[in-house]
Amino acid sequence: MNQFNKEDQPIKLDPLDRVGWLADQPEHFRSWVANNARWRHFAAGEAIYNAGDEPNGMYGLASGALEVTFPLISDEPVTIYRAEPGFWIGEAALMAGATRLVGLSSALDSRVLHIPIGPLRELLEHDPGYWRILYEQSFANLGVALTLLAEALALTPRARIAKLLLRLADGEGRVQGNQDDFGRLIGMTRSSVRRALLNIAEAGFVRTGYRSLEIVDAEALKKISREG
Incomplete structure (x- = not known):
């Protein structure tokens, strides 16, 4: 488990080239992702990263389900969101130059696309215009967080x-x-x-x-x- 696949570059992005954040990005960026990302598989209950970890890139869910947790209680982090296919996460710590605020684990057997942090940093250094693409994803996740808060308060x-x-x-x-x-x-x-x-x-x-x-x-x- 938990290893990069052995596919030759470029990889196929399906279904993430049809649903979610990546599907809305320009063709040249999707092509870059196909040449730099790797598919990974996680078993149900397997941790992908923990709060406090150093950022190692972005993750997009193609199948299965992911759970996002927050360390409000030290012994048992609180689950704040279960994500469905098309969900992306991992850009915030990279953008802030900080450690992870949340933890991420696989709720079901899941297939996840991982964009490593090294190639991402090189891309952003070469062309800072790509920062906007990451901000778009971060803005989307902020919207999810605010929606969950509003629902808890009002519904x-x-x-x-x-x-x-x-x-x-x-x-x-x-x-x-x-x-x-x-x-x-x-x-x-x-x-x-x-x-x-x-x-x-x-x-x-x-x-x-x-x-x-x-x-x-x-x-x-x-x-x-x-x-x-």
């Missing part, structure tokens, strides 16, 4: 659960996880999560199973997700 527990389920669902409406997982991801107690899920399930909007559930009525969940 009902039922609305927060509905939003989480819609975001984590795969293409067939399945969501992997249990009540403890959902509570950890949005900072709610198990009892609050249980009540909210029971309410939604009894209405027929989701179907619960063992460590997973299935969204039956996505439109109904979208309406619930706007409850303040």
